[in-house]
Amino acid sequence: MRRGRSSRAGSDREHSGSAENRVGRGSADRERARSLRRKVFLVTAVCVTVIAALVGVLWFSPLMSVRQIAYVGDGRVTEEEVLRVLDVAEGTPLLRVDTGAAARRVAGIPRVAEVRVQREYPSTVRVTVMERVPVVFFDSPQGQHLMDAGGVDYAIEPPPPGLARLVTPTPGHDDHVTQVALAVLEQLPEEVRFQVSEVAAPTISNISVTLDDGRVLVWGSAEDSERKSAVVSVLLTQPGQVFDVSSPELPTVK
Structure with a gap:
């Protein structure tokens, strides 16, 4: 009978030790997860800050601004006609050039069938026109x-x-x-x-x-x-x- 009680006591101690080990491992896992989340948050915050700073530089800085407008046409629409309605001033930062609005203005020329306005870094706006046939x-x-x-x-x-x-x-x-x-x-x-x-x-x-x-x-x-x-x-x-x-x-x- 004493041996039976001793065996049961030993078994209880083993179960208690296993539970404590599981609790300990769970706490360590949670701590590692929290640490990983903090690292991910910090890396993400740094990336967002860098991107925001870069966008700010490109948006306001003259370093990447319009210095050239390249016109590609295939007919009678002249570069002068296109530039009159394109309304893109030299010195405008490229990111601030609304290519969609510029294309719509050029498309208003009666002879123009299709038009594409593109930014080409560091300093060019390219206008490609296809005329009506x-x-x-x-x-x-x-x-x-x-x-x-x-x-x-x-x-x-x-x-x-x-x-x-x-x-x-x-x-x-x-x-x-x-x-x-x-x-x-x-x-x-x-x-x-x-x-x-x-x-x-x-x-x-x-x-x-x-x-x-x-x-x-x-x-x-x-x-x-x-x-x-x-x-x-x-x-x-x-x-x-x-x-x-x-x-x-x-x-x-x-």
Whole structure:
């Protein structure tokens, strides 16, 4: 009986020691975790402070300010036109240049189709402009208007040689008939499109195309344009003056 009590006492002491060890290890782990969190906090605080100081230097310092504006264009929009609306003064810190607002101002030039304004450290603002490409022109009392593939009327001037005339009741970007006529022109086979002298669309269902040699393609509506385009290439190899593909299943030649 005494040995039994002694064994139980020894066992109790062992369990007590294990519990104390676990408590001790838990306290040490918590202390290490707190120490790690303090170190992470200190490192983060230092990094934030350094970044804030660097941003402050770049924001206010003349060390990285605009000293050059580089213009890259592909047509008739001049550097002088761009600089007038860009509104970026030399000496402005690069970080304070609002590239988005500057790009929107340049995009307001009628001939500009796309524009990109970039900061190039340490001291350059680069402006890259792509101009609109005319696909048709239309006549008005003011003169001949150039229009791009999106229907944007962007200039009044003589059209370049070979440009097709657009004839619609009210040509313009927001005019549905204009957009349909331009879509038909885009659907034509490339070898045919380069021969077009006029696209006429009194209505959206009565579209016709006149070629340089006087031949006429009666297109009808814009429906089934892909099938009509495939038929046209074959049909134009036949003699005739009027090629009607308004019903691509039953094309006719007159």
